[in-house]
Amino acid sequence: DTIERATVIYSNAGILVIPLVQDLLGQEYVIYSSAYIAVQLILIWTHCKNMLCEEDRLEWKKVFLNVNIISILFVCKIQLPSGVQDVMDMMNNMIGPIGMLLAGMVIADVPLKIVFTKKRNYVSTVLRLVIYPIFILILMKVINTFAGVK
Numbered sequence: 814d815t816i817e818r819a820t821v822i823y824s825n826a827g828i829l830v831i832p833l834v835q836d837l838l839g840q841e842y843v844i845y846s847s848a849y850i851a852v853q854l855i856l857i858w859t860h861c862k863n864m865l866c867e868e869d870r871l872e873w874k875k876v877f878l879n880v881n882i883i884s885i886l887f888v889c890k891i892q893l894p895s896g897v898q899d900v901m902d903m904m905n906n907m908i909g910p911i912g913m914l915l916a917g918m919v920i921a922d923v924p925l926k927i928v929f930t931k932k933r934n935y936v937s938t939v940l941r942l943v944i945y946p947i948f949i950l951i952l953m954k955v956i957n958t959f960a961g962v963k
Contacts, residue, residue, distance in 0.1 A: 832909030
């Protein structure tokens with residue numbers, strides 16, 4: 814169904830990517846993950862929204878005035894007053910843990926029997942965690958093979 818297609822296509826990487834990149838690679842690499850998240854947000858608020866709401870046309874005003882899209886502007890090194898920047902830095906460090914806490918709360922409400930006995934749950938999981946990664950690895954190998962040929 815539509816929800817399953819959306820969950821296979823779009824990830825929730827925004828919650829975990831920035832904190833992981835920040836801790837593993839350093840603050841200077843966060844800009845690269847922010848670029849990925851910016852593209853993903855635009856796709857979510859265009860293609861995914863139309864897919865879920867079964868709409869025929871885009872409402873560009875809603876796309877570009879979305880708080881998530883506006884927050885991307887802060888990646889452009891807009892300087893805020895030091896007090897505001899300190900608060901933003903503290904909030905930045907809490908995004909990952911709060912996201913995991915909220916996800917855990919939602920998961921805790923669902924009985925595990927329902928999660929593991931519904932066969933449809935396995936379809937999107939296998940696609941997302943097995944089939945698509947194998948496809949991407951093969952695609953990367955093919956691109957690398959053709960890129961090496963001159």
